[in-house]
Amino acid sequence: MDAMRALVIEDYQPLRAAVVQALVADGFAVDASGDGEEGAWFARDTTYDVIILDLGLPGLDGLEVLRRLRAQGGQAHVLIVTARDRVEDRCAGLDAGADDYLVKPFAIPELRSRVRALVRRAYQRKDPVIRIGDLELDAGRHTASRAGVAIDLTPREWMLLEFLALRAEEVVTREQIRNHLYEFRSETASNVIDVYIGYLRRKIEREDLPRLLHTRRGHGFVLGLTP
């Protein structure tokens, strides 16, 4: 994926750090601020693809940050994350020019999905299908098929396959997988990633078709057409 820029404006440091880490793992160049004034200043001076915006902020309220951004013609896709979940709060956010709204507490994977959806929108990629040769992943429906034959995947297998597919033809290390997919981080067995790579291989590889999931010894894995 292209390097995209994201700005995180959130004053609760642990959440800010978790969101930044997730976006960095997804390949974003990320700036972050815990202050509304400073965040608004960042947003004005740099072109971001996505802005993750808290509403309750010191310095300047998140809604005001958003109004200023839109008043200055800023086109960034804005995802509001806030504990304010009354209907009027959501409406105020969307009316001020937000693209989406996520109520705290939320799960990091949901935030990542929402951000991906915004990015697809940003690039007019309405088609959520990722294609690697004859392998197709539908990121919207979480389904996959090879040469037209549906592949039955568990949620964890799907996450791993999607992670590899978004980085097709690149080496993905075990460390990246562990850092990115917390489902694998929580596992104590050190070989859990290799075990799941094995499951994926059995499901996506076919004797009559070119191999797609390659192991780079000492490095990691590559999903792609290049052997």
Ligand code: CA
């Ligand atoms: Ca806050």
